[in-house]
Amino acid sequence: MAEFLGTINGYIWSNGLIYLCLAAGVYFSIRSRFVQVRQVPEMVRLMFRGEKSPSGVSSFQALAMSLSGRVGTGNIAGVATAIAFGGPGALFWMWAVAFLGASTSFVECTLGQIYKTRDPLTNEYRGGPAYYFSRAMAHTRAAPLFKIYGFIFAAVTVLACGLLLPSVQSNSMASAMNQAWGISTWVVAVGMIIVLAFVIIGGVKRIAAFAGVVVPFMAVAYIVMALIVVFSNASEIPGIVSTIFASAFGADAAFGAIIGAAVMWGVKRGVYSNEAGQGTGPHAAAAAEVSHPAKQGLVQAFAVYIDTLFICTATGFLILSTGAYRVFDGDTVTSPVLKDGGALPSDAAVGPTFAQVGIDTLWNGFGSSFIAISLAFFCLTTIIAYYYMAETNLRFILGKHSVVPVPVIRGTIGTNLTAVLQVLILVSVAVGAVSTASEAWTLGDIGVGLMAWLNIIGVIILQQPAYKALRDYERQKKSGLDPVFDPLALNIPGATFWETYDPTGGKDRAQTTV
Numbered sequence: 001m002a003e004f005l006g007t008i009n010g011y012i013w014s015n016g017l018i019y020l021c022l023a024a025g026v027y028f029s030i031r032s033r034f035v036q037v038r039q040v041p042e043m044v045r046l047m048f049r050g051e052k053s054p055s056g057v058s059s060f061q062a063l064a065m066s067l068s069g070r071v072g073t074g075n076i077a078g079v080a081t082a083i084a085f086g087g088p089g090a091l092f093w094m095w096a097v098a099f100l101g102a103s104t105s106f107v108e109c110t111l112g113q114i115y116k117t118r119d120p121l122t123n124e125y126r127g128g129p130a131y132y133f134s135r136a137m138a139h140t141r142a143a144p145l146f147k148i149y150g151f152i153f154a155a156v157t158v159l160a161c162g163l164l165l166p167s168v169q170s171n172s173m174a175s176a177m178n179q180a181w182g183i184s185t186w187v188v189a190v191g192m193i194i195v196l197a198f199v200i201i202g203g204v205k206r207i208a209a210f211a212g213v214v215v216p217f218m219a220v221a222y223i224v225m226a227l228i229v230v231f232s233n234a235s236e237i238p239g240i241v242s243t244i245f246a247s248a249f250g251a252d253a254a255f256g257a258i259i260g261a262a263v264m265w266g267v268k269r270g271v272y273s274n275e276a277g278q279g280t281g282p283h284a285a286a287a288a289e290v291s292h293p294a295k296q297g298l299v300q301a302f303a304v305y306i307d308t309l310f311i312c313t314a315t316g317f318l319i320l321s322t323g324a325y326r327v328f329d330g331d332t333v334t335s336p337v338l339k340d341g342g343a344l345p346s347d348a349a350v351g352p353t354f355a356q357v358g359i360d361t362l363w364n365g366f367g368s369s370f371i372a373i374s375l376a377f378f379c380l381t382t383i384i385a386y387y388y389m390a391e392t393n394l395r396f397i398l399g400k401h402s403v404v405p406v407p408v409i410r411g412t413i414g415t416n417l418t419a420v421l422q423v424l425i426l427v428s429v430a431v432g433a434v435s436t437a438s439e440a441w442t443l444g445d446i447g448v449g450l451m452a453w454l455n456i457i458g459v460i461i462l463q464q465p466a467y468k469a470l471r472d473y474e475r476q477k478k479s480g481l482d483p484v485f486d487p488l489a490l491n492i493p494g495a496t497f498w499e500t501y502d503p504t505g506g507k508d509r510a511q512t513t514v
Contacts, residue, residue: 005442012449018267021277024456025100028107031467036102036301042477043302046295062288063299064212071219071307072382073172073352074273076375079315080325080354081441086265087255087327087338088240089247091316093266094273098308101276102301108459110297110466111136112282113290114487114495119395121402121414127286128389129279129455130154130396135494136462153279153454154393160447161280162390162425167432168444169379169386174433176352176375180368189433193426195380200387200422210384218377219311225370226314229362233321240320254339258329272448274307279455283389292483293498294473297466315355324358326350387425394421465492 029036047063082090108129115135116127134150137143170192174185199210230237246252248266250259275281281300288296319325323341326348330336333350344357352371359367394417395402402414409416432440468490476483487495 002439002442005439005446009442009445009449012446012453013264013268015264017449017453018264020456021097021267021271021452022100024277024460025097025104027460028103028463029100031463032103032106032470034103035106035298035470036099036305039298040302043298046299047302061209061212062284062296063303064215067215067219067303067306071215071311072273072378073169073375074269075222075307075311075378076315076355076371077172077351078269078273079312080319080351082265082269083316083319083325083327083354084333084350085328085331086262087247087252087258088244088316088320089249089252089255089259089262090266090269091313091320092244092248093263094270094308094312094316097267097270098274098276098304098312101270101274101308102304104456104459105274105276105281105304106297106301106470107463107466108277108279108282108455109285109300110293110469111459111462112286113288113293113296114465114469114485114492114498116286117497119402120400121395121412125287125289126392126395128157128283128392128396129458130157130393131286132282132462133458134396135496136465137494139493149454149458151397153451153458154396156447156450156454157279157393158390158397158421160451161386161393162421163428164443164447165386166383166425166428167435167440169382170429170432171435171440172352173372173375173379175349176356176368176372179353179356180372185434189430192380192383192429192433196383196387196426196429197422199384200425210381214377214381218374219306222374222378223310223314225359226318229359230314230317230321232362236321237317240317243320244316255327258327258338261331268445270308270312271452272445273312274304275448276304277452277456277459278448279451280385280389283392284385292469292473292476292485293466294469294483294485297469318358319354322358322361324354324361383425383429387422390421390425391418394418465490465495468492 048060079091079094082094086093111132112127112129115132116125117131117135118124119126130150130153132150133153134147137146170189173192174188177183177188178185243252243255247255247259248262250256255262271278281303285296285300288299290296320341323343325341326344327338327340328335329338343361344354348354348357352375356367356371359370361367395414398414398417402412402417404413405411406413406416469485469492472485472490473483485498485501487493487498
């Protein structure tokens with residue numbers, strides 16, 4: 001089975017997907033006139049503005065929900081893996097895919113806001129790739145094809161976020177706790193199930209509230225800790241920067257032979273970490289209460305920077321500056337070792353151990369506990385975000401049928417299948433906690449890759465409304481207005497939510513007049 005999954009993963013994460021991620025980022029950057037550079041001040045301003053309502057969360061809460069999906073084991077174990085199999089140059093390609101991916105994130109998340117709708121079961125805002133695939137072309141002859149495409153994406157996302165991706169997070173968390181405190185992976189699994197059950201059963205509002213408190217606190221604490229360790233080795237920084245850039249382009253003698261691996265692992269782990277183009281960000285973006293879709297598109301673009309340029313970079317410099325790394329000439333730990341940083345024990349596993357040993361070089365014995373605690377929070381919030389995305393796509397698949405009562409069994413189709421989904425994701429967490437790391441990461445990579453293929457191709461076809469929204473937003477801002485979105489004036493069909501939206505009341509006019 002492991003060999004079969006590895007083969008499938010190899011096909012999905014072929015060079016085609018690597019080039020697609022990079023090329024799409026370049027294309028979206030040019031089409032948006034490098035919105036990820038021009039609008040950075042506006043991104044920061046919008047993060048802390050915006051209103052929430054009974055149906056939607058605030059811009060900051062939506063950002064936190066999005067970051068809770070982005071900031072996870074990929075920021076620690078993922079960076080370590082990229083360096084182990086791609087060399088220090090992989091970190092440069094993670095930066096590259098983040099810079100380009102910020103424009104991709106803007107486009108996909110703006111589309112998520114434009115084509116959002118209300119959940120017929122809870123009245124909360126819902127949106128994402130499945131929604132914009134099915135709605136953006138609803139007025140054209142291609143409508144049936146795109147509706148099917150939306151259902152395919154939704155099914156893949158339920159599978160990936162409900163079963164495949166949670167196992168990676170729980171595996172890293174259980175492994176880190178086992179190494180730090182000797183806690184059995186089964187005990188960790190039970191603890192995760194209890195916490196997760198409490199949060200996810202509470203719905204979108206509880207998820208947003210939990211993420212809004214935990215994610216910012218842990219992200220700042222982790223970055224500060226990493227910077228303390230890095231600056232304690234300040235003399236190493238110039239050499240690290242030089243090595244990263246040289247090995248990224250094959251100019252470093254030690255890593256020149258693995259330049260292809262540097263690109264592949266950098267892009268692969270970069271996309272896994274910041275999720276730009278993967279199609280996960282638009283789900284959280286659509287939940288925000290904003291007066292214009294471009295507002296949340298800009299906020300979500302900045303989330304890519306937070307994830308990769310801040311947190312992943314902190315991990316990379318922590319590992320490299322302390323020598324807590326080992327680079328292999330191949331994709332497995334059985335491959336020959338190209339270079340050993342010198343700080344790792346001979347039996348150290350690729351993953352969180354790299355960061356744990358790095359911190360231990362400054363405070364012996366503290367690294368294991370700190371990384372275990374960091375991963376506990378990062379992984380829990382990421383799993384919760386995965387559940388929200390899986391639930392959103394389940395709602396899309398069910399549509400109006402989600403409110404249909406179930407004979408004999410109490411509740412509706414939507415509430416009963418949501419309960420089944422909650423059980424499945426908890427089972428996935430338990431299985432992932434006791435699985436091997438390689439099995440968990442392979443399943444996670446398959447889930448990420450399938451979503452990325454479907455979403456990026458679809459967004460390339462549907463991108464035009466995002467640019468119309470961006471130009472409209474910038475025009476209104478230039479006139480001194482607080483931008484309000486009117487899809488009819490911009491000739492954007494299918495944005496039915498916005499056609500009746502009342503920006504003064506946080507509800508649509510149709511609801512207000514009832």
